[in-house]
Amino acid sequence: MNIPQSSFPRIVIIGGGFAGIALAKKLSKKEVQVVLIDKHNYHAFQPLLYQVSTGGLEPDSIAYPIRKILKDFPNFFFRLAKVEEIRTEEQLVLTNIGNIAYDYLVMATGAETNYYGNTEIETNSMAMKSIPQSLNLRSLILENFEQALLTDQYHERDALMNFVIVGVGPTGVELAGALAEIKKGILPKDYPDLDTRRVQINLIQSGDRILKEMSVQASEKAEGFLEGLGVQIWKNMRVTEYDGKTVTTDIGERFETATLVWAAGVKGVGIKGLDAKELLAGGNRLIVNHYNQVIGYNNIFAVGDVACMQTKEAPNGHPMMAQPAMQQGKQLGENLVALVEDRPLKPFRYKDKGSMATVGRNKAVVDLGNFKFQGVFAWFVWMFVHLFFLIGFRNRMVVFVNWVYNYVRFDREARLIIRPFNKDYKMFKD
Numbered sequence: 001m002n003i004p005q006s007s008f009p010r011i012v013i014i015g016g017g018f019a020g021i022a023l024a025k026k027l028s029k030k031e032v033q034v035v036l037i038d039k040h041n042y043h044a045f046q047p048l049l050y051q052v053s054t055g056g057l058e059p060d061s062i063a064y065p066i067r068k069i070l071k072d073f074p075n076f077f078f079r080l081a082k083v084e085e086i087r088t089e090e091q092l093v094l095t096n097i098g099n100i101a102y103d104y105l106v107m108a109t110g111a112e113t114n115y116y117g118n119t120e121i122e123t124n125s126m127a128m129k130s131i132p133q134s135l136n137l138r139s140l141i142l143e144n145f146e147q148a149l150l151t152d153q154y155h156e157r158d159a160l161m162n163f164v165i166v167g168v169g170p171t172g173v174e175l176a177g178a179l180a181e182i183k184k185g186i187l188p189k190d191y192p193d194l195d196t197r198r199v200q201i202n203l204i205q206s207g208d209r210i211l212k213e214m215s216v217q218a219s220e221k222a223e224g225f226l227e228g229l230g231v232q233i234w235k236n237m238r239v240t241e242y243d244g245k246t247v248t249t250d251i252g253e254r255f256e257t258a259t260l261v262w263a264a265g266v267k268g269v270g271i272k273g274l275d276a277k278e279l280l281a282g283g284n285r286l287i288v289n290h291y292n293q294v295i296g297y298n299n300i301f302a303v304g305d306v307a308c309m310q311t312k313e314a315p316n317g318h319p320m321m322a323q324p325a326m327q328q329g330k331q332l333g334e335n336l337v338a339l340v341e342d343r344p345l346k347p348f349r350y351k352d353k354g355s356m357a358t359v360g361r362n363k364a365v366v367d368l369g370n371f372k373f374q375g376v377f378a379w380f381v382w383m384f385v386h387l388f389f390l391i392g393f394r395n396r397m398v399v400f401v402n403w404v405y406n407y408v409r410f411d412r413e414a415r416l417i418i419r420p421f422n423k424d425y426k427m428f429k430d
Ligand SMILES: Cc1cc2nc3c(=O)[nH]c(=O)nc-3n(C[C@H](O)[C@H](O)[C@H](O)COP(=O)(O)OP(=O)(O)OC[C@H]3O[C@@H](n4cnc5c(N)ncnc54)[C@H](O)[C@@H]3O)c2cc1C
Pocket: 014, 015, 016, 017, 018, 019, 020, 037, 038, 039, 040, 042, 043, 044, 045, 046, 047, 048, 049, 050, 081, 082, 083, 084, 108, 109, 110, 111, 128, 129, 130, 170, 171, 269, 271, 303, 304, 305, 306, 320, 321, 322, 323, 325, 356
């Protein structure tokens, strides 16, 4: 990998997401050598992926080069590589570009879509966990309408204009809201020769309320917002099969659709060598102690979505969200320096700063401790917080200008098929 030897201890961080970047920043001017490895050369701001999928933002505005974030840090090295294995006994990380030895290793690999073992759904559905996946979804949505124009078969046209989203966390809710706004504001202008009133957005959940990590008040209000926008919400329904054409559910309801978006769950990204059963909690997350140390290891740590720190307040680990990831990254940065300097470590304490989700124009829900509010003010708070946490001045400006433009013009100009997705539509001709 061509990393020079150093007299300082080497910390290898796998993953430049919220947790990995927060950690690297904390180590910036310390007497350690930091090697950050990521399979992408950018940090992706995942909370805004749904806006890329729905043409509200260009992907560049929610991504930021990792090298630029850390450019002024001495003793810092970035390598664009996919980590394939960890050899804990040799203290070695194996990647597709070579191997690197570590003194301390930090897993900050995040999470991936969880299909709960259903390979048929995995093959045929769309996920929205990365920028390339969001671009695929954007292309598919637009291609469906182009295709709908070409058919004179009602059932085929309806299937092309039927969007089924499984999962009612912020991802599913925000995507459903954005699609509903496109149906109302954009499709009638773009496709005057198509009866876009027949566009359907179905949001399916196995539970009985949306945004279940938030307050009941937020759930109910968000549900009202979505229904007002024409989204059909299905409760206590489990999707069991999707062959690329028909969604089958456990209660017998079926949906003909060209687009199933699977946002029903995530699991930690594991790596060979650190995947023994006894290391993992539910959702494939590495069990860590209060110092984010992976159980059984003194020099291996995990932070963010991939880490499961079981506490009295969070028996199943902290929520897989940006705040716990950033807070753990910062705290581990301090603890690694303490470890190197032979000082005592500080246990991690999560400060819950609240949660929020947006449903669309002037519609959001916010829970800040006992302070809960919804509607226009919540929407402005949601926008401000997302702008604040975006990395890079240019990105903030571009997103802000886009939002103002979209708000004033009722528009989403990034509805472009740059990289076709090429779904096989032949199955709808049967
Ligand atoms: C669509 C969507 C919407 C979301 N909305 C919100 C929200 O509104 N609020 C909120 O708080 N959270 C939200 N989240 C969750 C939030 O983004 C995650 O909790 C957060 O990104 C976790 O940070 P992390 O650093 O643990 O992982 P990530 O940010 O996922 O970073 C992991 C990094 O590891 C890299 N990596 C993984 N495996 C390898 C490998 N083998 N080799 C090299 N590199 C590797 C990846 O490329 C990635 O850069 C959302 C997530 C999604 C997908």
